[in-house]
Amino acid sequence: xxxxxxxxxxxxxxxxxxxxxxxxxxxxxxxxxxxxxxxxxxxxxxxxxxxxxxxxxxxxxxxxxxxxxxxxxxxxxxxxxxxxxxxxxxxxxxxxxxxxxxxxxxxxxxxxxxxxxxxxxxxxxxxxxxxxxxxxxxxxxxxxxxxxxxxxxxxxxxxxxxxxxxxxxxxxxxxxxxxxxxxxxxxxxxxxxxxxxxxxxxxxxxxxxxxxxxxxxxxxxxxxxxxxxxxxxxxxxxxxxxxxxxxxxxxxxxxxxxxxxxxxxxxxxxxxxxxxxxxxxxxxxxxxxxxxxxxxxxxxxxxxxxxxxxxxxxxxxxxxxxxxxxxxxxxxxxxxxxxxxxxxxxxxxxxxxxxxxxxxxxxxxxxxxxxxxxxxxxxxxxxxxxxxxxxxxxxxxxxxxxxxxxxxxxxxxxxxxxxxxxxxxxxxxxxxxxxxxxxxxxxxxxxxxxxxxxxxxxxxxxxxxxxxxxxxxxxxxxxxxxxxxxxxxxxxxxxxxxxxxxxxxxxxxxxxxxxxxxxxxxxxxxxxxxxxxxxxxxxxxxxxxxxxxxxxxxxxxxxxxxxxxxxxxxxxxxxxxxxxxxxxxxxxxxxxxxxxxxxxxxxxxxxxxxxxxxxxxxxxxxxxxxxxxx
Amino acid sequence: xxxxxxxxxxxxxxxxxxxxxxxxxxxxxxxxxxxxxxxxxxxxxxxxxxxxxxxxxxxxxxxxxxxxxxxxxxxxxxxxxxxxxxxxxxxxxxxxxxxxxxxxxxxxxxxxxxxxxxxxxxxxxxxxxxxxxxxxxxxxxxxxxxxxx
Numbered sequence: 160x161x162x163x164x165x166x167x168x169x170x171x172x173x174x175x176x177x178x179x180x181x182x183x184x185x186x187x188x189x190x191x192x193x194x195x196x197x198x199x200x201x202x203x204x205x206x207x208x209x210x211x212x213x214x215x216x217x218x219x220x221x222x223x224x225x226x227x228x229x230x231x232x233x234x235x236x237x238x239x240x241x242x243x244x245x246x247x248x249x250x251x252x253x254x255x256x257x258x259x260x261x262x263x264x265x266x267x268x269x270x271x272x273x274x275x276x277x278x279x280x281x282x283x284x285x286x287x288x289x290x291x292x293x294x295x296x297x298x299x300x301x302x303x304x305x306x307x308x309x310x311x312x313x314x315x316x317x318x319x320x321x322x323x324x325x326x327x328x329x330x331x332x333x334x335x336x337x338x339x340x341x342x343x344x345x346x347x348x349x350x351x352x353x354x355x356x357x358x359x360x361x362x363x364x365x366x367x368x369x370x371x372x373x374x375x376x377x378x379x380x381x382x383x384x385x386x387x388x389x390x391x392x393x394x395x396x397x398x399x400x401x402x403x404x405x406x407x408x409x410x411x412x413x414x415x416x417x418x419x420x421x422x423x424x425x426x427x428x429x430x431x432x433x434x435x436x437x438x439x440x441x442x443x444x445x446x447x448x449x450x451x452x453x454x455x456x457x458x459x460x461x462x463x464x465x466x467x468x469x470x471x472x473x474x475x476x477x478x479x480x481x482x483x484x485x486x487x488x489x490x491x492x493x494x495x496x497x498x499x500x501x502x503x504x505x506x507x508x509x510x511x512x513x514x515x516x517x518x519x520x521x522x523x524x525x526x527x528x529x530x531x532x533x534x535x536x537x538x539x540x541x542x543x544x545x546x547x548x549x550x551x552x553x554x555x556x557x558x559x560x561x562x563x564x565x566x567x568x569x570x571x572x573x574x575x576x577x578x579x580x581x582x583x584x585x586x587x588x589x590x591x592x593x594x595x596x597x598x599x600x601x602x603x604x605x606x607x608x609x610x611x612x613x614x615x616x617x618x619x620x621x622x623x624x625x626x627x628x629x630x631x632x633x634x635x636x637x638x639x640x641x642x643x644x645x646x647x648x649x650x651x652x653x654x655x656x657x658x659x660x661x662x663x664x665x666x667x668x669x670x671x672x673x674x675x676x677x678x679x680x681x682x683x684x685x686x687x688x689x690x691x692x693x694x695x696x697x698x699x700x701x702x703x704x705x706x707x708x709x710x711x712x713x714x715x716x717x718x719x720x721x722x723x724x725x726x727x728x729x730x731x732x733x734x735x736x737x738x739x740x741x742x743x744x745x746x747x748x749x750x751x752x753x754x755x756x757x758x759x760x761x762x763x764x765x766x767x768x769x770x771x772x773x774x775x776x777x778x779x780x781x782x783x784x785x786x787x788x789x
Numbered sequence: 790x791x792x793x794x795x796x797x798x799x800x801x802x803x804x805x806x807x808x809x810x811x812x813x814x815x816x817x818x819x820x821x822x823x824x825x826x827x828x829x830x831x832x833x834x835x836x837x838x839x840x841x842x843x844x845x846x847x848x849x850x851x852x853x854x855x856x857x858x859x860x861x862x863x864x865x866x867x868x869x870x871x872x873x874x875x876x877x878x879x880x881x882x883x884x885x886x887x888x889x890x891x892x893x894x895x896x897x898x899x900x901x902x903x904x905x906x907x908x909x910x911x912x913x914x915x916x917x918x919x920x921x922x923x924x925x926x927x928x929x930x931x932x933x934x935x936x937x938x
Contacts, residue, residue, distance in 0.1 A: 212895040212896060
């Protein structure tokens with residue numbers, strides 16, 4: 160059976176994606192890249208090159224290398240006079256004022272150029288999938304008129320594709336986020352690509368999208384940001400060295416590349432270094448370029464570009480007769496929306512709304528088109544949608560720590576279990592505190608329920624084995640079970656609705672975990688330090704008890720003093736990690752000493768198990784905060 | 790009535806078992822693809838790293854070009870570092886390829902400029918602005934070249 164693909168036919172780059180096993184997958188091209196330049200080159204030998212290869216020979220052959228065909232498709236020759244000024248290839252008027260590219264005397268329509276790009280994408284997809292690709296959904300900007308849409312559809316036909324549908328780019332982006340399931344919502348799509356900027360406002364209801372308004376700037380994009388860096392670096396360099404790197408082609412090329420790299424790095428770090436050793440030379444010797452660029456400086460250099468997004472944004476809202484408060488969802492599209500300054504602007508303009516950006520912004524349009532293609536080809540209809548748990552689930556263990564049994568985003572149904580033990584000697588019951596959330600400490604998470612397992616046989620701490628199992632069925636119902644392996648006694652609790660939290664609630668809990676990460680780590684360290692000290696004190700105490708008066712008197716006195724100090728620190732919930740660790744180490748040393756004393760004093764037949772520690776033993780038993788009964 | 794129920798249940802069981810087998814098969818396929826992708830990712834990550842490293846190799850070459858045939862214990866030291874780096878790259882399958890004098894080929898070359906042919910074959914590479922490298926049989930990065938015209 161033939162597969163249907165989704166194609167984002169872009170001004171600068173194009174992307175193709177397909178539904179595979181019910182999930183959208185972006186298909187890499189024959190050169191191994193997920194983005195294919197929308198460029199076609201005609202060589203003198205009559206060869207036609209498409210994509211990266213066409214781009215590489217553009218300098219040799221500028222008049223026969225066509226790019227940005229999307230700016231011309233479906234338009235009248237008289238409408239594109241401004242665009243013509245920006246391109247090195249020959250654009251002429253065809254019949255009925257149509258646009259034609261003159262390539263070595265032969266005339267090509269823009270749809271023929273786009274067809275070559277589409278053909279390459281479909282061929283590469285066929286190779287990747289191992290099956291013929293015939294059907295496609297192709298995206299166009301929301302502002303495209305009927306002629307432009309028809310011409311895009313014709314490009315598909317020329318490429319030999321069966322165009323299932325032409326859909327709007329912002330609609331595709333919304334589909335990628337599953338927003339077609341929403342009832343009566345307003346979606347704002349903010350699309351800042353390599354060279355174009357579009358804002359669209361859509362209404363969705365009952366799976367139907369309606370474009371309320373669009374606005375944009377056809378010549379604003381990520382490349383402009385690179386250029387600002389290049390200009391700044393070049394003028395600084397010129398000021399210091401008196402050499403203009405922009406006049407040296409080789410140096411300029413290195414600089415342009417380094418500028419783009421710096422821009423990308425500054426999305427993740429606050430500062431980067433642009434380093435171009437031996438960038439040029441003069442009579443005095445080689446010159447090196449080494450320049451620090453902070454994010455603040457970069458934001459300053461590009462503030463004017465970011466500001467240029469505000470006008471179209473406000474215009475789109477105004478045209479739709481809406482205010483920022485009416486927007487329910489925001490979607491970021493285009494690689495340039497990865498820049499923190501752009502994201503800050505979007506948040507500010509939408510009244511602090513958190514934008515959707517989990518799908519790669521370079522690929523989100525193609526992904527949405529692939530989903531639409533899957534639906535139209537009937538592949539997606541009967542897919543069983545498996546849910547995931549939105550938050551982690553676990554139980555409270557020693558010292559108030561949350562031990563996770565099921566991590567967030569685990570596909571359900573799922574069943575996970577672990578063996579725990581008692582925290583005290585002769586403990587006959589355990590309390591199971593079932594929790595949901597991402598914070599390391601139990602008290603910061605949400606309580607789902609409590610239950611108690613009783614009738615555990617008296618034994619030293621760490622000996623009983625209690626198996627705790629969490630089972631979430633396909634409906635999201637959690638059953639937590641605790642079973643004493645010794646007696647077979649079992650107790651359980653069933654919690655419904657654990658997966659049905661409101662999205663805002665889930666987001667808040669995940670955000671909290673992120674924002675408290677440092678503090679939580681510290682608090683968890685404190686708990687661990689207390690637990691370790693307490694466990695060590697317990698072992699030393701046990702050893703002292705077993706040795707009786709064979710223990711050296713001074714050692715015993717020292718040990719007892721330290722044990723009572725540990726008990727005091729644990730009781731008062733001390734946060735003095737250093738002191739707790741020091742005490743744990745000292746007690747460990749004493750324990751070694753006592754063990755040595757014991758083996759000297761004792762006959763081999765009564766060897767003690769001094770090294771059996773409570774935590775992380777070979778049988779994977781974890782001390783749990785199962786409090787003492789009664 | 791009871792027979793009817795048994796029949797329906799058997800039918801249901803068959804359907805469910807089919808779905809179960811399908812899920813198992815899906816998972817198996819998924820695992821296989823992930824395995825395949827993981828090995829690809831490994832190579833991809835290595836390729837990314839190699840091409841970043843080549844930037845540093847370029848810098849070293851710029852230095853060596855600059856000093857030309859000059860020798861001093863200091864410069865010779867840097868030459869040894871460079872050779873060490875080259876042999877390390879070669880051992881991992883990264884090799885540079887010759888471009889000058891060859892006809893321009895967009896699968897290997899990226900044109901950055903043209904110069905008048907002046908006796909050279911038109912369309913041939915006359916100068917390398919950046920060396921091209923292959924990783925095993927694939928082009929790791931194309932050579933940046935100046936072409937006669």
